[in-house]
Amino acid sequence: MRLDVFTLFPDHFGWFLGQRHVTNLLDRGSEIRLFDYRETTPLSAGQVDDAPYGGGAGMVMRVDVVDAALEAAYGSDRSSVEILALSPQGRVFEEVTAVELSGIDHLALLCGRYEGFDERVIEHLVDGSVSIGRFVLSGGELAAMVVADAVLRKLPGALGDESSPIEESFSEALGGAPEYPHYTRPATYRDWPVPEILLSGDHGAVRDWRLAESRDRAGRDPA
Numbered sequence: 001m002r003l004d005v006f007t008l009f010p011d012h013f014g015w016f017l018g019q020r021h022v023t024n025l026l027d028r029g030s031e032i033r034l035f036d037y038r039e040t041t042p043l044s045a046g047q048v049d050d051a052p053y054g055g056g057a058g059m060v061m062r063v064d065v066v067d068a069a070l071e072a073a074y075g076s077d078r079s080s081v082e083i084l085a086l087s088p089q090g091r092v093f094e095e096v097t098a099v100e101l102s103g104i105d106h107l108a109l110l111c112g113r114y115e116g117f118d119e120r121v122i123e124h125l126v127d128g129s130v131s132i133g134r135f136v137l138s139g140g141e142l143a144a145m146v147v148a149d150a151v152l153r154k155l156p157g158a159l160g161d162e163s164s165p166i167e168e169s170f171s172e173a174l175g176g177a178p179e180y181p182h183y184t185r186p187a188t189y190r191d192w193p194v195p196e197i198l199l200s201g202d203h204g205a206v207r208d209w210r211l212a213e214s215r216d217r218a219g220r221d222p223a
């Protein structure tokens with residue numbers, strides 16, 4: 001996968017780029033590029049934002065600045081890249097979204113700041129917008145890392161165990177249900193024993209129990 005992130009704070013991604021599943025993918029030929037809006041802004045002194053028409057608090061990321069960044073990266077034909085803006089008002093990102101995006105060859109994530117993007121960015125420059133939840137962060141960088149993490153771990157070679165991302169919470173393999181509970185040693189801690197079935201060595205029975213637990217969790221409100 002080629003993943004491009006447009007941001008005012010490329011240095012915020014240093015930690016993320018060092019994560020094992022990310023370095024695994026980079027070693028296997030995936031590419032992650034960071035683009036700083038300030039480096040391509042057509043305005044002087046690195047300006048990227050402006051006061052809102054109609055007045056009000058805060059500054060707005062300018063449409064010409066975002067367009068210039070995309071132009072510098074892709075030219076005017078952007079048809080081969082799926083461009084998504086991070087926005088609290090976007091489509092709420094879920095496991096199915098992660099699966100969907102993991103099938104895209106070339107993905108771009110645009111991080112906003114301040115009051116967000118001039119609405120013409122959303123209307124004309126992107127293919128969609130994504131929210132990581134109905135709350136407001138100070139900028140799109142954390143949201144971009146959340147999206148990138150969930151998407152990249154789906155790709156072959158990201159995780160040590162290839163089967164890990166197949167059967168987990170909300171996956172197709174579990175019919176969209178939460179995953180079943182996990183336990184490890186010790187078998188009893190204080191007076192909290194692990195379910196006996198897991199110690200039985202009966203793989204079929206363990207499988208049935210796990211699927212039943214998963215289905216049960218789907219019908220319950222989260223704790």
Ligand code: SAM
Nearest residue numbers: 086087088112115116131132136137139140143
């Ligand atoms: N004024 C905007 C509003 O009320 O909808 C909020 C702008 S927010 C302070 C600045 C930037 O953070 C946004 O442009 C977006 O890129 C990012 N952001 C904030 N919350 C987000 C969320 N829940 N999901 C995705 N991106 C978010």
